[in-house]
Amino acid sequence: MTQVSSLEDRFLQIIDADEKIEPKDWMPEEYRKTLIRQISQHAHSEIVGMLPEGNWITRAPSLKRKLALLAKVQDEAGHGLYLYSACETLGIDRSTLLDQLHTGKAKYSSIFNYPTITWADMGAIGWLVDGAAIMNQVPLCRCSYGPYARAMVRVCKEESFHQRQGYEIMTVLCKGSEEQKVMAQDALNRWWWPSLMMFGPNDADSTHSELSMRWKIKRFSNDELRQRFVDMTVPQAELLGLTIPDKDLKYNEAKKGYDFGTINWDEFWEVVKGNGPCNEERLRARVEAHDKGQWVRDAAAAYARKQKEKSSLSKTA
Amino acid sequence: MEAARKKFILQWADNSMILGQRLSEWCGHGPVLEQDIAITNIALDLIGEARYLYQILAVEEGKSEDDYPFMRKEAEFYNLLLVEQPNEDWAYTIVRQCIYDHFHYHFLAAVSRSKDEELAAIAVKSLKEVRYHLKFSSEWLIRLGDGTEESHQKMQNALNVMAKFASEAFLSSEADLWMLENCGEPDLAKLKETADKDLLEVIREATLSWPNQQTVRRGGKAGIHSEHLGYLLATMQYMQRTYPGMEW
Ligand SMILES: [Fe+2]
């Protein structure tokens, strides 16, 4: 009893001093669990997030765009890799985490369950989805868990590059033909609300928030971050000459920020439950890639084993 | 520009472009995250290489680099039949890659020695990247050939199918002969000896065997393609064909 409480005191001291918890440090089981859930969810989001944009790689409209999109989707794979590694420091391996994704036990960001229908979606995703991700993730660079915080520093640098790239795609569309402008507006219409949902439920309905704040895994509430995102994005839309699809959107002088309409939480929960437009396709694509890769992973393991045997034989010989 | 030089550049650029396009289909669907990243890297290198080459033509002809990949018809592409073959699975992809890398590597080494300075410079640049491609595909050929019984069988099957597409690269077109005559390189017939020797060595180490059949499928370098290229182009050119003349 006293031992646990002194360990816990020490743990909280580290947190309160804004220092980092490292893998070998004692941590409450609930802290570990929360981190595993959050980091793995984040890792899965990066990997599943490759699919909607991957959908346009083979159809990208120019060499420049094709290279940039390929590199971007590849970055997301890299993010997945860092995050799985960060998660593994908490004592769970990648294959277990992947199983959780493939069996539907683990979640990933719902935004990736929406379809990418036109090229403009590549712009809107970069601008809004990577933009919202940055808003969520910049505070995570100061997260109390060392490996996660360090992974996020690298990730955030690349995400902000993605965001600029997406906005630039939108800029070109908005300066283009009438058809291109319509395409850009249509993409904004479809991605705006799902992007706001990326910050999660309203604070009053958020289940995991309080302890996460205490443990400095989370630094700002969902609603705070969402507000910041709206305040940052509205002027960007104006600059593009696009209209945010929210008739209640209005600048509020008193709070020096925008008031905005009510999010359709029924839609949000439907998508979370698996009933979004692409939930099945996304999961199927991941499971298929994994299953089709089984023989490759088996062969690589078998080959590595043979090589090891050979080298130990040659050593004893 | 000499028509033969233009044709030579297109053969080279189209190989990289079409193979890069094929490999990019893997992005997000690779067998392991690390391999997904690696194959995408190769796709990026190849499309980048094609881009430099198309730029040479674009400057010369007052066109845009995008006109070449996105606005030409099937018969105007001069890539090898090998590179347009579908991915099928990781075995086909690695076999195709390993065969191509052996050609590509020695081809670039030869072009880098040619008297065409502009092309030699691109070859030098790409050679650095292709050295890594060759290492990657050779290692995977060996790993999968000498992995499990299942992987061995898959690799041998893929090799049996792909082998007939291997020689076209070394059969000189008139453009190749023009380059050899005027710039001293590449000598494809000579290149074949070294490339084949290296490839067979990798295949031996992979415990695989080169199939006995001596069928050679060719035509790509003359613009006569397999049925696969049309579909690849339909996808790749979709935007430029649907919305002609726009900036993206
Ligand atoms: Fe990412």
Ligand SMILES: [Fe+2]
């Ligand atoms: Fe992310």
Ligand SMILES: [Fe+2]
């Ligand atoms: Fe991103």
